Each structure stands twice: as C-alpha cells, then as structure tokens.
C-alpha cells in the first residue's frame with residue numbers, strides 16, 4: 001500500500017493506493033458514527049463492479065444503499081442531482097451517512113456535489129474507476145454538474161474523507177478510456193516535470209504500458225495534484241489554475257458539441273495542443289515544445305491530426321459550412337468560462353518543457369485568429 005496525504009489545514013485526507021479491499025474497509029471503519037453508506041455509481045459501472053463492491057460492504061456489516069445515474073457526461077446534470085436527492089430521502093440517507101462515489105469523473109463530480117449539499121453536507125469517499133479519475137478528478141474536492149449553458153457551471157469545493165485508489169478497477173476499461181485518461185497525464189507532465197515527459201515519451205515509444213508503469217503514472221499525478229491542492233485549495237492563488245492547461249478550449253468544445261462527441265480527455269488533448277500553439281505564438285516557448293506534445297499525444301493514440309480522434313473530426317465539422325460561426329461560438333463559450341476576467345479569456349500556457357503558468361488573458365481577436373490557424377479553416 002502507498003499513501004499520499006493531502007495536507008489541508010482543516011480537513012487533511014489520504015489517498016490510499018492499494019489493491020487490498022482490507023485497506024479500504026479499515027479506512028472506512030475510521031468514519032465515526034456512520035449510519036449507512038450511499039453508493040453512487042453510473043449505469044455502466046453498476047453492471048461491472050457494483051455487486052461485488054456492495055457485497056464487500058455488506059459482509060463488513062455496513063448498511064448499504066445504492067443509486068445509479070446515467071453513464072457519460074450527460075449524467076452530470078441537474079436531473080441526476082434531483083434524482084439523487086429523492087433517492088437518498090427514500091433510502092433513509094441521513095446526516096451520519098457517507099456517500100461513496102464509485103466511478104469516473106462524472107460520478108465523482110456529481111456525487112461530490114450531491115454530498116456537499118444534501119442536508120447541508122454529508123461525508124464523501126471517492127473510489128475512482130477510470131484512469132482519468134484516478135489521476136485527477138477524484139482528488140482535490142472540485143465537484144460540479146453541467147447546465148445547458150456550459151460545463152461545470154454549478155459546483156462546490158468539497159473534500160472527500162479519503163480516496164481509495166485500486167488499479168484493479170481500471171482493468172475493465174477499454175482503450176478509448178485509457179487514452180482519455182492519458183490526456184490528463186500528459187497535462188501533468190507538461191505542467192510540472194520535464195523528467196516525467198521523458199519517462200512518458202520512452203514508455204509510449206515502446207508501446208506497452210505495464211501495470212507497474214500505470215501505478216507509477218498514477219502515483220506521480222496524484223502527488224502533483226495533492227501538492228497543488230494543499231497550496232491552493234480553492235484556486236485563489238493562481239497555483240491550482242495550472243491544472244487548467246488545455247481545459248479552456250476543452251470545455252468550450254465539450255459544450256459546443258453537447259457532450260456527445262468527445263470524451264473529456266479527448267477534448268483536453270485538443271486543448272493541450274492549442275495551448276502549446278498559443279504559447280509558441282506568444283513567444284513563451286519554442287516550437288519544439290509544441291512538437292513534443294504533438295508527438296506524445298500521437299503515441300497515446302490521441303493524434304490530433306488523424307482519424308478517428310479529436311481535431312481531425314472536429315476540424316472537419318468546424319471547416320464545414322458554418323466555420324466562422326463555429327469558431328465564434330467557441331470564443332463566446334470561452335468568455336463565459338468561470339476563469340474569464342472582464343470578458344478576456346484566461347489561459348494557462350507553457351513556458352517550456354514541464355513549465356506552465358496561469359493567468360494569460362487573451363483577447364477575442366487573437367483567439368479567433370489562432371483558432372482559425374489551429375483548425376486550418
């Protein structure tokens with residue numbers, strides 16, 4: 001078992017990296033006066049992992065209730081939230097209960113929002129089941145749901161009691177979901193660590209990612225995230241905003257395509273490459289940084305310039321009849337992003353290999369022109 005502590009002043013917590021169920025149970029038993037656990041999962045995971053997970057808790061004498069939200073980004077909605085409030089009340093979930101978010105980022109974000117607001121807040125444990133959630137979304141306490149107006153428009157900061165990170169869950173993920181998670185891994189490498197870029201580049205060139213590689217990658221990403229979160233829990237010091245590298249455009253793309261064309265990581269891959277292009281344009285870094293990010297994304301199977309992924313599909317759509325209005329729509333969506341300041345769009349950009357900086361305000365015209373170059377329209 002490995003343990004990373006997120007050393008927050010008020011509510012520090014542990015990320016437990018272990019494939020042993022006993023490690024999870026012993027941590028859960030530390031929650032005092034627990035009346036019941038409320039497992040929230042989605043319609044795909046419920047068919048694969050829910051019954052074993054539920055039985056584990058029942059065998060250990062917990063009172064267990066469950067709720068299943070729709071799988072995929074559309075599950076992160078007001079409708080799901082409303083369903084969860086009703087279901088919790090019907091199941092007798094009270095202030096001494098604990099929510100267990102069993103799933104990817106969608107379940108984690110939605111269940112986290114629910115836990116932070118139900119009866120003014122009940123306890124939360126995150127059990128990530130995707131690579132993306134293991135490396136990123138299960139840690140740090142950001143919760144959210146999407147609205148028609150945009151991605152993550154409603155949300156809270158709400159830290160879990162602990163995170164149980166068991167890589168066995170990841171064994172049932174398909175390749176597209178693995179690639180999806182790798183996009184956030186690439187983000188960490190380019191944001192923080194030149195050596196991590198080299199490590200990724202080496203294993204991706206070999207083409208086989210072993211279980212040990214995954215464990216190392218997840219450990220590295222969790223360590224970076226824990227470090228940033230403990231220094232800037234509520235994104236008020238500009239540090240946590242570093243983790244937004246690639247996300248400004250990614251969120252606009254997800255909203256523009258109504259969450260049904262790209263996985264989050266695929267949109268992030270597009271956003272990472274665009275952030276690199278913008279960084280080169282602003283003379284913050286050299287062309288070779290752009291080239292390296294492109295090469296790594298290509299090795300991850302997130303090649304933005306070939307089918308079936310990302311920019312290729314998207315640029316075909318963007319370059320279609322409505323190309324000008326598509327790009328204008330993206331710019332408008334980015335302006336509505338919560339990171340925007342006085343309608344200028346706030347970007348995290350690259351100053352070199354493994355070196356990101358937040359707070360670059362980009363005006364509409366520059367952004368519009370750079371997007372035109374990017375999508376080759």
Ligand SMILES: NC(=O)c1ccc[n+]([C@@H]2O[C@H](COP(=O)([O-])OP(=O)(O)OC[C@H]3O[C@@H](n4cnc5c(N)ncnc54)[C@H](O)[C@@H]3O)[C@@H](O)[C@H]2O)c1
Pocket residue numbers: 042043044045048071072073076103104105106107109129130131132133136137138139140141142143152169170171172173174177180263264265
């Ligand atoms: N809170 C944060 O800090 C933060 C950070 C990054 C991303 N996010 C959010 O995370 C979400 C994306 O998360 P995601 O990529 O995990 O997507 P997801 O939760 O939609 O999971 C992807 C798909 O994989 C399925 N799945 C999950 N675990 C599985 C398993 N073990 N085996 C087989 N299938 C499985 C799910 O049912 C779903 O269909 C986005 O909404 C994004 O905004 C949040």
